[in-house]
Amino acid sequence: MLVLLLLLAYTVCVLLLGPRLAAGRPWTSSAPRLGLVICHAVPAAAVSGVALMAAMTAVSVQHVRADVGHLLHACAVAVWDSATHPGVPVTTALGLAAAVLLTHLVRTAASSASSARRTRREQREGLALIGHGSDGDGYTRVTSEQRFAYCLPGEGGRIVVSTAAERELDDEELAAVLAHERAHLTGRHHALVQITQVLANAVPLAPLRALRAEVATLVEMAADDRACREFDREALLTALLRLGAPGAATPGLAVNGSRTVARALRLAEPSQQQPVSQRAALCAVAGAMVITPWLLGAVPVALAVTGHCSA
Amino acid sequence: MAKFGELESAVMDLVWSSPEPLTVRRVMEAMAADRPLAYTTVQTVMDRLARKGQLLRRPEGKANTYRAARTREDHTASVMQEALHGVSDTQAALLHFVELMDEEQEQALRAALARRKRARRS
Numbered sequence: 001m002l003v004l005l006l007l008l009a010y011t012v013c014v015l016l017l018g019p020r021l022a023a024g025r026p027w028t029s030s031a032p033r034l035g036l037v038i039c040h041a042v043p044a045a046a047v048s049g050v051a052l053m054a055a056m057t058a059v060s061v062q063h064v065r066a067d068v069g070h071l072l073h074a075c076a077v078a079v080w081d082s083a084t085h086p087g088v089p090v091t092t093a094l095g096l097a098a099a100v101l102l103t104h105l106v107r108t109a110a111s112s113a114s115s116a117r118r119t120r121r122e123q124r125e126g127l128a129l130i131g132h133g134s135d136g137d138g139y140t141r142v143t144s145e146q147r148f149a150y151c152l153p154g155e156g157g158r159i160v161v162s163t164a165a166e167r168e169l170d171d172e173e174l175a176a177v178l179a180h181e182r183a184h185l186t187g188r189h190h191a192l193v194q195i196t197q198v199l200a201n202a203v204p205l206a207p208l209r210a211l212r213a214e215v216a217t218l219v220e221m222a223a224d225d226r227a228c229r230e231f232d233r234e235a236l237l238t239a240l241l242r243l244g245a246p247g248a249a250t251p252g253l254a255v256n257g258s259r260t261v262a263r264a265l266r267l268a269e270p271s272q273q274q275p276v277s278q279r280a281a282l283c284a285v286a287g288a289m290v291i292t293p294w295l296l297g298a299v300p301v302a303l304a305v306t307g308h309c310s311a
Numbered sequence: 312m313a314k315f316g317e318l319e320s321a322v323m324d325l326v327w328s329s330p331e332p333l334t335v336r337r338v339m340e341a342m343a344a345d346r347p348l349a350y351t352t353v354q355t356v357m358d359r360l361a362r363k364g365q366l367l368r369r370p371e372g373k374a375n376t377y378r379a380a381r382t383r384e385d386h387t388a389s390v391m392q393e394a395l396h397g398v399s400d401t402q403a404a405l406l407h408f409v410e411l412m413d414e415e416q417e418q419a420l421r422a423a424l425a426r427r428k429r430a431r432r433s
Contacts, residue, residue, distance in 0.1 A: 112403075115404070116403055116404040119393065119404035119405070120404055120405065122390075122393060123390065123393065123394060123404075123405065125363070126386070126389070126390035126393070127390060128316040128319060128320055129319060129320050129323045129365065129386060130320075130383065130386060130387050130390065142387060142390075142391065143387060144387060144391055146391065146395070148391075148394075148395065148407065148408070149407070149408040149409075150394060150405050150406060150407045150408060151405060151406050152394075152404075152405045153405065153406075160394070162391075177408055180408060181406075181408060184406045189406060190403050190404075190405070190406055193403040193406070194403040197403050219406070220406075239408075239409075240409055241417075241420075241421075243408060243409045244409040244410065244411055244412050244417075245411075245412065245417055246411055246412055246413055246414050246416075246417055257410060257411060257412030257413055257416035257417070258416065259410055260409055260410050260411070260412050260416070260420075261412060261416050261419070261420045263409075264420055264424070265420070265423060265424075268423075268424050268427055269427055
């Protein structure tokens with residue numbers, strides 16, 4: 001009971017406060033990959049907490065129903081008798097709520113994944129008829145007066161560039177754009193974006209929406225950094241300005257220029273890396289966030305084992 | 312044997328550039344120079360395209376004729392619409408290189424970049 005309540009409180013704290021470690025923090029733009037790690041500690045910790053709550057209740061409920069035979073089970077029972085004695089119904093209610101939330105998360109993840117897969121398949125099939133491979137440059141060229149470049153993950157991945165965007169960029173700028181998109185594909189950035197997106201969709205809370213937006217920004221910055229290892233910063237910056245400029249007549253392309261502005265300023269003036277100590281501390285926090293629910297869950301098991309041995 | 316995707320694309324190119332509906336035989340003959348294919352292969356590809364709604368089939372005399380359901384431009388527009396539509400954070404199916412700035416943001420950014428350039432020079 002106590003452990004369940006602690007897990008509940010911990011999970012709620014992680015969901016509400018965890019995002020504050022990274023979302024909207026200036027430090028993330030100087031270390032986008034570390035930022036991504038911290039951002040994903042939140043879903044990892046929250047899902048651990050919820051899953052443990054559901055699992056622990058399942059063990060205790062099972063004991064109420066069935067005859068208990070062997071030692072291992074007896075251990076669990078002893079734990080639960082001691083840990084849950086006053087409030088079995090409350091425990092069950094908490095556990096059920098956790099199980100419902102877990103199911104909801106899994107279903108949201110599944111439907112989000114299948115809708116993304118469907119869109120990608122439609123894109124691939126549609127592009128197969130109109131896209132023309134650019135000779136050996138590894139992208140699909142689409143005749144369009146709209147300026148855009150994007151990557152389509154799945155089945156090896158594919159980069160799509162419009163003829164208008166191609167015209168707008170010189171060779172090095174285009175190469176930098178392609179390197180940026182390749183970084184998305186090799187880094188499986190779409191999967192990262194999808195994780196926090198599923199969490200924000202399943203649990204509609206403002207901090208989680210902020211977390212999702214942060215991840216969407218950080219994958220772009222991480223891809224920018226990767227591209228800058230091969231190509232000139234200036235080239236990428238110019239490409240960003242050319243393709244992100246208003247009046248590109250791209251109906252449908254969302255206007256969310258603040259992200260573009262942040263990326264451009266960052267490319268123009270690379271900020272100082274954080275000191276190693278600070279980065280290490282952040283990593284430690286992320287690790288602790290994920291491990292804590294498991295430690296909490298281990299408490300009753302440990303109690304049971306020691307209790308049985310001494311008895 | 313070439314991949315279906317490639318053949319479909321080649322067939323659509325022919326149909327799109329033809330002013331009139333085409334029969335399977337006409338398509339096969341037109342493709343023969345580049346890639347000699349069996350009649351049944353071309354038939355299969357065109358059936359697939361008809362099933363996917365890309366080609367419209369109409370019986371004419373003994374053979375069927377096929378024409379494109381949409382122009383190449385319309386097809387392109389709809390594929391791009393789908394790609395550009397869900398750019399926001401709510402859809403992670405694909406990742407765009409950049410999001411558009413509005414006029415104000417762009418001017419502010421250019422001003423900031425210019426200031427930095429001057430500062431670095433001095």
